[in-house]
Amino acid sequence: xxxxxxxxxxxxxxxxxxxxxxxxxGSGKTRVITHRIARLVEVGVxxxxxxxxxxxxxAAREMVERVESLLPQAKPWVGTFHRFCARLLRRHARGVGLxxxxxxxxxxxxxxxxxxxxxxxDHDATHFPPQAIAARISRAKNGLQxxxxxxxxxxxxxxxxxxxxxAEVYPAYQRALQRSNxxxxxxxxxxxxxxxxxxxxxxxxxxEQYSYILVDEYQDTNLPxxxxxxxxxxxxxxxxxxxxxxxxxxxxxxxxIGNILRFEQDFPDAEIVRLEDNFRSTxxxxxxxxxxxxxxxxxxxxxxVTNNDDGPPVELLSFPDGVAEAEGIARQIRTLxxxxxxGWSEFAIFYRVNALSRSLERALQRHRIxxxxxxxxxxxxxTEVKDIVAYLRLIANPAxxxxxxxxxxxxxxxxGKVTLSRVIKWAAEQGTSLLEAAAAAExxxxxxxxxxxxxxxxxQLINELSQxxxxxxxxxxxxxxxxxxxxxGWEDDLSDQIExxxxxxxxxxxxxxxxxxxxxxxxxxxxxxxxxxxxxxxDQLDDDxxxxxxxxxxxxxxxxxxxxxxxxxxxxxxxxxxxxQSEDSFDLEEERRLLFVGMTRAKEQLYxxxxxxxxxxxxxxxxxxxxxxxxMDLTAIDVNPEPSGPDWDDAHDQDxxxxxxxxxxxxxxxxxxxxxxxxxxxxxxxxNGTSSAAKLPLGFSIGMQVRxxxxxxxxxxxxxxxxxRKTATVEFxxxxxxxxDIAKSPLQPVGLR
DNA sequence: TTAACTCGTCTTTTT
DNA sequence: GACGAGTTAA
Numbered sequence: 001x002x003x004x005x006x007x008x009x010x011x012x013x014x015x016x017x018x019x020x021x022x023x024x025x026g027s028g029k030t031r032v033i034t035h036r037i038a039r040l041v042e043v044g045v046x047x048x049x050x051x052x053x054x055x056x057x058x059a060a061r062e063m064v065e066r067v068e069s070l071l072p073q074a075k076p077w078v079g080t081f082h083r084f085c086a087r088l089l090r091r092h093a094r095g096v097g098l099x100x101x102x103x104x105x106x107x108x109x110x111x112x113x114x115x116x117x118x119x120x121x122d123h124d125a126t127h128f129p130p131q132a133i134a135a136r137i138s139r140a141k142n143g144l145q146x147x148x149x150x151x152x153x154x155x156x157x158x159x160x161x162x163x164x165x166x167a168e169v170y171p172a173y174q175r176a177l178q179r180s181n182x183x184x185x186x187x188x189x190x191x192x193x194x195x196x197x198x199x200x201x202x203x204x205x206x207x208e209q210y211s212y213i214l215v216d217e218y219q220d221t222n223l224p225x226x227x228x229x230x231x232x233x234x235x236x237x238x239x240x241x242x243x244x245x246x247x248x249x250x251x252x253x254x255x256x257i258g259n260i261l262r263f264e265q266d267f268p269d270a271e272i273v274r275l276e277d278n279f280r281s282t283x284x285x286x287x288x289x290x291x292x293x294x295x296x297x298x299x300x301x302x303x304x305v306t307n308n309d310d311g312p313p314v315e316l317l318s319f320p321d322g323v324a325e326a327e328g329i330a331r332q333i334r335t336l337x338x339x340x341x342x343g344w345s346e347f348a349i350f351y352r353v354n355a356l357s358r359s360l361e362r363a364l365q366r367h368r369i370x371x372x373x374x375x376x377x378x379x380x381x382x383t384e385v386k387d388i389v390a391y392l393r394l395i396a397n398p399a400x401x402x403x404x405x406x407x408x409x410x411x412x413x414x415x416g417k418v419t420l421s422r423v424i425k426w427a428a429e430q431g432t433s434l435l436e437a438a439a440a441a442e443x444x445x446x447x448x449x450x451x452x453x454x455x456x457x458x459x460q461l462i463n464e465l466s467q468x469x470x471x472x473x474x475x476x477x478x479x480x481x482x483x484x485x486x487x488x489g490w491e492d493d494l495s496d497q498i499e500x501x502x503x504x505x506x507x508x509x510x511x512x513x514x515x516x517x518x519x520x521x522x523x524x525x526x527x528x529x530x531x532x533x534x535x536x537x538x539d540q541l542d543d544d545x546x547x548x549x550x551x552x553x554x555x556x557x558x559x560x561x562x563x564x565x566x567x568x569x570x571x572x573x574x575x576x577x578x579x580x581q582s583e584d585s586f587d588l589e590e591e592r593r594l595l596f597v598g599m600t601r602a603k604e605q606l607y608x609x610x611x612x613x614x615x616x617x618x619x620x621x622x623x624x625x626x627x628x629x630x631x632m633d634l635t636a637i638d639v640n641p642e643p644s645g646p647d648w649d650d651a652h653d654q655d656x657x658x659x660x661x662x663x664x665x666x667x668x669x670x671x672x673x674x675x676x677x678x679x680x681x682x683x684x685x686x687x688n689g690t691s692s693a694a695k696l697p698l699g700f701s702i703g704m705q706v707r708x709x710x711x712x713x714x715x716x717x718x719x720x721x722x723x724x725r726k727t728a729t730v731e732f733x734x735x736x737x738x739x740x741d742i743a744k745s746p747l748q749p750v751g752l753r
Numbered sequence: 754t755t756a757a758c759t760c761g762t763c764t765t766t767t768t
Numbered sequence: 769g770a771c772g773a774g775t776t777a778a
Contacts, residue, residue: 757776
């Protein structure tokens, strides 16, 4: 296996000048890149001159490991575009009007800020959804348009209300970011592109510094990324781009498939290497994938060949509904594990939209199959974690408006909506940060004494904490917890929600300790915050977790599994209805590529599934088989799971509709597993976030006795929802039934578990 | 100011 | 179905 093929060798040995590696799925692309890096170092290139850009942190980590195993002393910089830009921007922040301690907003922070800005401008958020505005802003930024050039380039017609709002909001949002000394994800790229365009000396320097650049997944680069790469490859055009136009699935995010198609024109003397030997999949899987992708018109045709076995046929499984589908997949996985001795981690289930994971998770849970999900509430998105991180952000960057708004009243200090809006207004007039405004609260008109005092107290708290901003992150975090009294009142609270929060906080401290230890001397608050905002869901997946992996088709790119299931291959889901509605045939082709990417993840066995009816978006609709299915030559199998034997209970469980009418005791996932749950979850459990351990229903199960401070003791008669959105219906002795948000209500379990 | 409740809107994929 | 915004009662 250590042998490289001729074309792989060719790519590895190429030294100077631009190189394009067109790599089909499973053609050993990562091997080529890692070997190439090692080779460059061997022939005398300094590791610091090499810049390798990957698509995900996970891919980066993997690459670092593989390069290290080839050549331990080589330590080139490997990371994502966003990370690279964040780091560069740290050093050259002033060039774009930022301070080096700027913060990076994630999607939810960004939306909050946008909302806040819109509220300030008196735009009714219900009529003009911030979501839509955010999307337009993002599109503008991906097109390298700042507010000014956007305004120049877009004639907003009389009827285009959203466009007119945009013309007002975009500049205001951008000013708010600037004043907060903050950037959103798009800005990271945009600012760096601007920096390189406007500062030719800096461009020259960096071009020289990174004289050997490798970019993975080049087909997914957008305009700012493309400009950055080009700017860094002028005097030293030793650019090695790898990618596959057939795997371009991020056009919706501004990726330009044209970038890879144009490579030869952009870099006239480029060498092109094609990797067409597939080492991953069976002949049958490749044949089907090829049949599918051949239907894309806007495509250079390409062959995929393999010496692997023919393999079993690719099956299309049809089920009556989504529950049966999930059930059938769970059973099939179990059967395959029992019959062929495969491990759980050899299986993956892909879906087009995250919403489809629910029924799958339930079925796997019923069958006691361990699984991990790449999605959902990531660790750094949990409330407690975000709160504490917001404190840290405010310490690192006192101008950070989003962070201020988030924690100014956490824990409750009597600073409510009204007070806050007055502070915001005053700060805007004075041109100060919110924190400065809080410190000078006595000058703000219309505030009552209590509010002034509370604001002073908060400003002082942050001020005191800031004295420690250079101590290790974990230490600082502990000070934050103590002095802010964030966990005050949690001490002798044994309820499960508090327990979970405590565990989250503990886990965050552990993460900080880990960061301090790993970074040693170079540890910094900014660095930790940067890490925490640039991790993604896929990054947290564990290859040898011994569990089945669930994820979206997008997240699946670059991965491989022995057995793959792709669910809901139905019209309006895959292809997605948005693509079907679109006039542009490119959108439909992207959906086809998405399925292609999913299919080519499979090494040995591939199943596509569909149903007759599907519960989706709250209603049951009849499902039409995806048009893509006819483009292949699949073996169709009807699966009608006869409710039989021990599974009868499960089948019965599926019928939720009766529960409204009679108080049937619902069967819950095995109670013994709940009882066995360790008091504290392991770090791995928490990082996986949605691992089976964390997914077990927390506390409140049907029949349980609970106490409410107001209504007294009652019995839980129903539980609904997930995670923070979980609700419980409680019946009190008076016969009265009430509905509670578990995360918000003061419900307490009575007695011992 | 806070918690419970009611109502209305949106609904893809992610760094 | 999920989630946010607004309303009401304390």
